[in-house]
Amino acid sequence: MTTKRARLWTWSFMNVWISNFFIFLVFYLLFVTMPIYIMKGIGGGEGAAGLVITVFLLAAILIRPLSGHWVETIGRIPVLYTSIIIFFISSGLYMVTESLPLLLAIRFLHGVGFGMATTVLGALAADVVPDQRKGEGMGYFAMSMNFAMVVGPFLGLTLIQNFSYSVMFISCLVASGIALITGGLLRNSEVKEKGSFDRESMVPKVSGLFEKEVIPIAITGAIVALAYAAVLSFVSVYAEGLGLEESASYFFMVYAIVLLLSRPFTGKWFDQYGENVIVIPSIIIFGLGLVLLSMASSPVTLLAAGGLIGLGWGTMVPCMQTIALKKVPERAGSATATFFTIFDTGVGMGSYIVGLAAAGIGFSSLYFYSSFIVFAAVFLYFALHGRRVKANQQKSLHLSS
Numbered sequence: 001m002t003t004k005r006a007r008l009w010t011w012s013f014m015n016v017w018i019s020n021f022f023i024f025l026v027f028y029l030l031f032v033t034m035p036i037y038i039m040k041g042i043g044g045g046e047g048a049a050g051l052v053i054t055v056f057l058l059a060a061i062l063i064r065p066l067s068g069h070w071v072e073t074i075g076r077i078p079v080l081y082t083s084i085i086i087f088f089i090s091s092g093l094y095m096v097t098e099s100l101p102l103l104l105a106i107r108f109l110h111g112v113g114f115g116m117a118t119t120v121l122g123a124l125a126a127d128v129v130p131d132q133r134k135g136e137g138m139g140y141f142a143m144s145m146n147f148a149m150v151v152g153p154f155l156g157l158t159l160i161q162n163f164s165y166s167v168m169f170i171s172c173l174v175a176s177g178i179a180l181i182t183g184g185l186l187r188n189s190e191v192k193e194k195g196s197f198d199r200e201s202m203v204p205k206v207s208g209l210f211e212k213e214v215i216p217i218a219i220t221g222a223i224v225a226l227a228y229a230a231v232l233s234f235v236s237v238y239a240e241g242l243g244l245e246e247s248a249s250y251f252f253m254v255y256a257i258v259l260l261l262s263r264p265f266t267g268k269w270f271d272q273y274g275e276n277v278i279v280i281p282s283i284i285i286f287g288l289g290l291v292l293l294s295m296a297s298s299p300v301t302l303l304a305a306g307g308l309i310g311l312g313w314g315t316m317v318p319c320m321q322t323i324a325l326k327k328v329p330e331r332a333g334s335a336t337a338t339f340f341t342i343f344d345t346g347v348g349m350g351s352y353i354v355g356l357a358a359a360g361i362g363f364s365s366l367y368f369y370s371s372f373i374v375f376a377a378v379f380l381y382f383a384l385h386g387r388r389v390k391a392n393q394q395k396s397l398h399l400s401s
Contacts, residue, residue, distance in 0.1 A: 006130030008137050013128045015182045019084070020121045021144040022179035026091060026172045027114060028152025030056075033160055033168060034107075041165050042098050052107050057348050059111025060118075061341055065210060067116040068337020071123050076333070077186065079120045084180045087113030091176040094169040117179075122336035124186065126325045135270030135278075135322050139263050142318035146310075150256040213327040214338040216384035221320045221339070222346025224283060224377045227290060227370035228313055229350025230358070235293070238363040239302060247299040254303045255310030266315045270322065276386045279319050280378055286312025287374035294368035317343075323385065 034052050038044040070079050090110035097103055122141075129137030159168040239248035270278045289308030296302040324339040325332055358366045 006132060008133050015185045016121055016124045017141060017144045019179045019183040021148050022175045023117050024145045024148035025152045026175050028149050029156035032153040033156040037165055044100055048100055055104050055107045056111040059108045060115030061344050063112045063115040064119055064337040064341040067119040068334040071120050071333025072331050076120055076124055080183050083113050083116030083120060084183050087117055088176040088180050091172045119337045123333035126332040136267030138322040139267030139318045143263055146256055146259050146314055150252045211328050211334045211338045214324040214335050217320050217323045218339045218342035220377055220381045220384055221343045224374055225343055225346030226350035227373045229347050230354040230366055230370050234363060244299055244302050247302050251306040254306040258307040258310040259314035262311055270319055275319060275323055279316060282312045282315040283378050287371040290367045290371035294364050
């Protein structure tokens with residue numbers, strides 16, 4: 001007799017998915033267009049263009065530990081509403097300033113809203129996904145970010161090339177508004193709430209900001225993220241240098257298509273066969289994608305590399321996030337905050353480090369040597385987490401025999 005599978009695509013899950021998609025859509029849209037706006041729109045230099053990205057990410061990283069604590073103590077819904085309102089207001093403020101100092105202040109505020117919103121939405125996704133389909137559900141949830149990474153840059157570049165910066169900022173405001181509406185459709189009865197507003201809930205002890213059990217898997221993800229930063233930041237520049245700039249626009253499209261086709265299988269396999277069976281191959285596939293990218297000389301090899309990177313990276317990240325949630329399922333907000341605080345630090349550090357490295361060794365060598373970091377992360381993963389999973393599986397088999 002087979003048991004009926006718990007429903008995954010509920011009304012609540014779809015609202016969380018859509019809200020997360022539009023939050024990340026604005027993030028990626030501005031990630032690629034804000035430097036252009038700084039240099040061409042208000043006459044800033046390269047340093048200022050880089051600073052607007054750094055300030056945003058810094059704010060998000062700083063607020064994540066606090067927001068994770070607030071999610072667990074104050075509650076999901078109050079933090080959700082507050083964060084998306086901050087994000088919505090910040091999106092509107094871009095239209096009323098052309099001063100660089102004020103723009104940096106808005107970017108910091110926007111980063112605060114982004115860090116809070118993505119933390120609480122991750123916790124909400126964990127709430128509404130059935131436990132027996134956690135890997136599959138969190139994988140589908142991660143697709144909201146993956147789709148945004150494809151749509152956001154394409155939409156942003158299309159808007160500034162064919163319309164104006166004002167139209168671009170209005171589009172960001174509309175997207176933020178949709179995120180606010182869909183987030184607002186969630187109710188307290190649908191999520192895990194605590195509702196405490198004492199001083200301890202607002203200003204936690206330092207020891208309460210991070211979940212210690214999540215740190216090992218987060219560090220593993222951050223190490224791999226060092227290499228991924230080279231792809232996110234410089235693949236378009238690399239392709240242009242190879243004379244493949246037209247193909248570069250399809251790189252992340254192939255990435256997303258491969259991810260879309262593989263997601264129904266990888267999430268289910270994670271739940272059925274365990275994390276090692278999925279995470280270790282996904283890290284290796286990502287490393288192979290970097291090796292192929294380093295040898296790209298034609299559109300075929302460039303896009304094939306995009307497919308491997310999409311399959312490897314796009315599978316690895318939601319699996320690692322699910323592992324983090326499984327470590328402390330009763331504190332999903334803190335687990336999500338701890339994971340992405342460390343993980344995003346790896347992305348931020350990687351963007352700076354690979355920029356320096358690329359100037360010295362070139363992009364082809366950069367991607368080739370970055371693959372070594374990824375392959376080394378397989379052993380790091382096994383040492384920090386995977387061997388414990390294997391030991392637990394062997395223990396379970398021994399007890400059942």
